[in-house]
Amino acid sequence: MNTPAEPGGKGLNVREVTLSYGGAPIVREVSLDIPHRGFTMIIGPNGCGKSTLIKALARGLKPAGGRVLLHGRDLWTYRGKEAARHVALLPQTPVAPDGITVRDLVRRGRYPHHTLLRQWSPDDDTAIGFALDRTGLSDLADAQVNELSGGQRQRAWIAMVLAQQTNLLLLDEPTTFLDIAHQYELLELCRELHDEGKTIVAVLHDLNQAARFASHLVVMRRGQVVAEGPPAEVLTSGLVADVFGLACDIVPDPRTFTPMVVPHARFPASSSPGAA
Amino acid sequence: MTRTRAASPRGFVTIGRAVAIPVARVSVVVAIVTVVLIVAAAVATLSLGRLGVPVTDLPRALTGGADGAQAFVLGRLRGPRLVVAVGTGAALGLSGALFQTVTRNPLGSPDVIGLAAGAGAGAAVVALYLPGVLPVPVGALAGAAAAMALVYVSTGTGFRNPGRLIVAGIGVFSIATAFTQYVVYAVERDKAAVLTAYVNGSLAARSWSHAVTIWAVLLVVVPLVALIAGRLEIGEMGDELAGVLGAGPRSTWAWAVTLSIVLSAGAVSVAGPIAFIALTAPQIAKRVTGRPGPHLTPSALVGALLLVLADLAAQQSPLPVNLPVGIYTLALGGAYLGHLLIREWRKGRL
Numbered sequence A: 001m002n003t004p005a006e007p008g009g010k011g012l013n014v015r016e017v018t019l020s021y022g023g024a025p026i027v028r029e030v031s032l033d034i035p036h037r038g039f040t041m042i043i044g045p046n047g048c049g050k051s052t053l054i055k056a057l058a059r060g061l062k063p064a065g066g067r068v069l070l071h072g073r074d075l076w077t078y079r080g081k082e083a084a085r086h087v088a089l090l091p092q093t094p095v096a097p098d099g100i101t102v103r104d105l106v107r108r109g110r111y112p113h114h115t116l117l118r119q120w121s122p123d124d125d126t127a128i129g130f131a132l133d134r135t136g137l138s139d140l141a142d143a144q145v146n147e148l149s150g151g152q153r154q155r156a157w158i159a160m161v162l163a164q165q166t167n168l169l170l171l172d173e174p175t176t177f178l179d180i181a182h183q184y185e186l187l188e189l190c191r192e193l194h195d196e197g198k199t200i201v202a203v204l205h206d207l208n209q210a211a212r213f214a215s216h217l218v219v220m221r222r223g224q225v226v227a228e229g230p231p232a233e234v235l236t237s238g239l240v241a242d243v244f245g246l247a248c249d250i251v252p253d254p255r256t257f258t259p260m261v262v263p264h265a266r267f268p269a270s271s272s273p274g275a276a
Numbered sequence B: 001m002t003r004t005r006a007a008s009p010r011g012f013v014t015i016g017r018a019v020a021i022p023v024a025r026v027s028v029v030v031a032i033v034t035v036v037l038i039v040a041a042a043v044a045t046l047s048l049g050r051l052g053v054p055v056t057d058l059p060r061a062l063t064g065g066a067d068g069a070q071a072f073v074l075g076r077l078r079g080p081r082l083v084v085a086v087g088t089g090a091a092l093g094l095s096g097a098l099f100q101t102v103t104r105n106p107l108g109s110p111d112v113i114g115l116a117a118g119a120g121a122g123a124a125v126v127a128l129y130l131p132g133v134l135p136v137p138v139g140a141l142a143g144a145a146a147a148m149a150l151v152y153v154s155t156g157t158g159f160r161n162p163g164r165l166i167v168a169g170i171g172v173f174s175i176a177t178a179f180t181q182y183v184v185y186a187v188e189r190d191k192a193a194v195l196t197a198y199v200n201g202s203l204a205a206r207s208w209s210h211a212v213t214i215w216a217v218l219l220v221v222v223p224l225v226a227l228i229a230g231r232l233e234i235g236e237m238g239d240e241l242a243g244v245l246g247a248g249p250r251s252t253w254a255w256a257v258t259l260s261i262v263l264s265a266g267a268v269s270v271a272g273p274i275a276f277i278a279l280t281a282p283q284i285a286k287r288v289t290g291r292p293g294p295h296l297t298p299s300a301l302v303g304a305l306l307l308v309l310a311d312l313a314a315q316q317s318p319l320p321v322n323l324p325v326g327i328y329t330l331a332l333g334g335a336y337l338g339h340l341l342i343r344e345w346r347k348g349r350l
């Protein structure tokens, strides 16, 4: 429990963290190192605690036990705005206030960069313009968020997170509501940001996309991390059967040669003959 | 060096390089229009009726040139009453905006959930049982804090679940009102005017000392509200995102609730628990600005306007008896509360 702070520690390190919403623990004594400047994807079945864990990485939820270290220091010893200049989080189901426009929403991502008296700086316009541009929302900047389509709304939230201009970017199911072209566009955007030096952590349900884009895969089940490592090593048909209860073959993606999941025609796993 | 720049619907008030506060243009327009309306209502308040000072005499009378009768009307009768009405209305509007923002629900308003009634009970006890022992505002504050503690504990879920909040609030409201009635009856026997002042709220016979009290409360609380305004705006996006963006939801909450209680208690200690200004002012402010955000300034201004108008109606009413202003706001606000209850229930938010 009393792991000393690692002075040279970079990025996010999870040390025996237990998380709960006041009742029974949802995530139990998980330890995890998020690779610095890596592209980490978290996968796992519904309700296994992915969102709960990713919230705890960005001060959205305070651990009931253990510690989250940011650059070697307990995340909760930072001042709120200071932490928010390092880590940004897109929650799974954010709620936009009534009547807010896309630009105003994106502008709220600048909050950690403001002070009491300086609630605007020239950097804001650059950051907001960049975020709107990268998410293809420049033309919709003055539209009301609650009157957008689901996918446009999701992109508005992503723009808000981008405007925060942090080195660590946490995204909880960022591709929900997006059509397939926009899904890949967003994942490519994440990869570009990653190439520019940012650390990305995303929760994703599409295992093939996760395997294609991630440099590091984290697999969760029932509040525990059950496997982690490079996608090619982690994603096996045994693991998919074990964690998701789905019988499948793993074949190389014909384009990228990353592992690709081809489910068997019938499931659950026990009734399928070919499970390895 | 103060200037506003308006490149988008949002401008910035800047002072040199050190200060840049964003201000939406529509909010500025709404504020100016509301202030103009308040001034118009104030002029009507001072000049209408048998005792009114004619509009043409007002500039001279207000700058010290009032003769005996006019000096009495302005300095004793209507002047302090008007100044108290503006301050009390602003305090109630702001208090409502704070509480509704924290509870994220229009029904989570100080007058609906028994805060004002508790303050009224505290004020009645101190004023009638312990005259001269404690200042009335202290009693109002203690009553308001006790009422909120009771609501907070008895919902079991704090201030968040709107349905429970309202049910608990109705209970606390009834207890507090019954208690006030008991205190007034026990001490004053059958003085109906005293009773309504403590149960419904009244602006009759206000003095300059009342005006000083409510404006002193505003002077202290408004700067503190300004300090948390930015965090309240972020808090609108939910506790989780507020935490992630560094706007620590818990402390923001505690501050907003505390300041709301102080404002309500201040208002109640000078005018009694005037109903439904705190409920309606933020809702009107929200609709006329059509923007997100806690609407703090417009709510205060709309609150002041509503109370001045209601008191104008109370003073100029053709009814044979002079009803206290609290009865008017109760009647109008009650209808609005019914409308809100039905709407929230249809939306499944109760």
Ligand SMILES: Nc1ncnc2c1ncn2[C@@H]1O[C@H](COP(=O)(O)OP(=O)(O)OP(=O)(O)O)[C@@H](O)[C@H]1O
Pocket (backbone or CB within 6 Å): A021, A026, A044, A045, A046, A047, A048, A049, A050, A051, A052, A053, A092
């Ligand atoms: N705000 C909350 N209050 C109480 N319990 C919660 C809350 N949020 C999640 N839970 C519980 O925590 C558990 C894990 O939820 P979590 O959202 O972390 O799952 P997940 O892995 O993200 O699932 P999904 O893939 O469906 O998004 C669930 O059993 C859920 O019921």
Ligand SMILES: [Mg+2]
Pocket (backbone or CB within 6 Å): A050, A051, A052, A092, A172
């Ligand atoms: Mg989730």
